[in-house]
Amino acid sequence: MPDAAVLSIRNVSKTFGQRRALDGVSLNATKGEMIALIGPSGSGKSTLLRSISALQTIDAGPGEIVAFDGPVQKDGKIDGNVRKTRTRIGMIFQQFNLVGRLSLFTNVALGSLGRINFWQAAFGLWPTETKQAAMAALHRFGVAEYATQRANTLSGGQQQRGAIARALVQKAKIILADEPVASLDPVSARRVMEILRELNKQDGLTVLVTLHQVDYALRYCDRVVALKAGKIVYDGPATGLKREQLIDIYGPEFEDVFWEGAPT
Structure with a gap:
C-alpha cells in the first residue's frame, strides 16, 4: 500500500453469472479524501463498496483490498482477521x-x-x-x-x-456511503451531503460516496471516480470532469437532463 493511502484496491474483479460487475479495478484513497463514485446503474459502484467492506467476496485471482495496512480480502477470500479492520470502516446504506x-x-x-x-x-x-x-x-x-x-x-x-x-x-475512519441520498427529498439530501462533507473536512475522515446525482458529486467532492461497465473510465479532480466525458459515461440521453451550471 502507498505510504499515504488508507485504502488500496488492486486489480479487483467481481463476476455475477455471466456479468462482470468489476473488471480489474485499481484505486487508492488517502486520509482525508472525499471521493464520489459515479456511473450509470450497473456500472459497479455498489459492488465496489460492498467489496471494500467485505460484505461480498471478490473473484479469485490477483485482486486484493487492503485498508489501514490490514488485508480485507485477497484471491477471492475474506481475511480471517478482517473484523478488526472493519471496525474502522463505517457503511452507510441507501435504505439506512x-x-x-x-x-x-x-x-x-x-x-x-x-x-x-x-x-x-x-x-x-x-x-x-x-x-x-x-x-x-x-x-x-x-x-x-x-x-x-x-x-x-x-x-x-x-x-x-x-x-x-x-x-x-x-x-x-473511512465512511463508505452507498447512494445515501437516493431515497431522500432534496432538502434532506443536501443536509446529508453537508454532514458527510463536514465529517471529511472537520474530522479528517476519508469518505467514498456513490451518487447518481452528478451535480452533488461535483459540488461536495474534490475527487471523482467514474465507472462504466465495471471499469474506471475517469479518476481525477471534480473540476476536470467535462461535459463530453459525462455524455460518454452516461450516454447521449445525459444531455437531455443536464442541469444549469454544468461543466462545459
Whole structure:
C-alpha cells in the first residue's frame, strides 16, 4: 500500500453469472479524501463498496483490498482477521439499515459493538462512554430530540442522519456511503451531503460516496471516480470532469437532463 493511502484496491474483479460487475479495478484513497463514485446503474459502484467492506467476496485471482495496512480480502477470500479492520470502516446504506423497532438512540449506540461486550448491548447496559458518544452524535446532526423514538417512525432524512451518527460512534475512519441520498427529498439530501462533507473536512475522515446525482458529486467532492461497465473510465479532480466525458459515461440521453451550471 502507498505510504499515504488508507485504502488500496488492486486489480479487483467481481463476476455475477455471466456479468462482470468489476473488471480489474485499481484505486487508492488517502486520509482525508472525499471521493464520489459515479456511473450509470450497473456500472459497479455498489459492488465496489460492498467489496471494500467485505460484505461480498471478490473473484479469485490477483485482486486484493487492503485498508489501514490490514488485508480485507485477497484471491477471492475474506481475511480471517478482517473484523478488526472493519471496525474502522463505517457503511452507510441507501435504505439506512436501522433496526426499525429499536429507538434511534439504541441504533446509534450499536455502533460501539466492536468495542463492548455483546451482552452489554443485548441488555441495553451501555457504558457511559457509549451513551455520551451517541447523544453527542445525535445532537451534532440535529436529531437528539428523536433519541427515544422508534427508528421506523422517523423520516428518511432523520434515519439517515442516525445512520451516520452510528458510524461516528463506531469511530470509523473511512465512511463508505452507498447512494445515501437516493431515497431522500432534496432538502434532506443536501443536509446529508453537508454532514458527510463536514465529517471529511472537520474530522479528517476519508469518505467514498456513490451518487447518481452528478451535480452533488461535483459540488461536495474534490475527487471523482467514474465507472462504466465495471471499469474506471475517469479518476481525477471534480473540476476536470467535462461535459463530453459525462455524455460518454452516461450516454447521449445525459444531455437531455443536464442541469444549469454544468461543466462545459
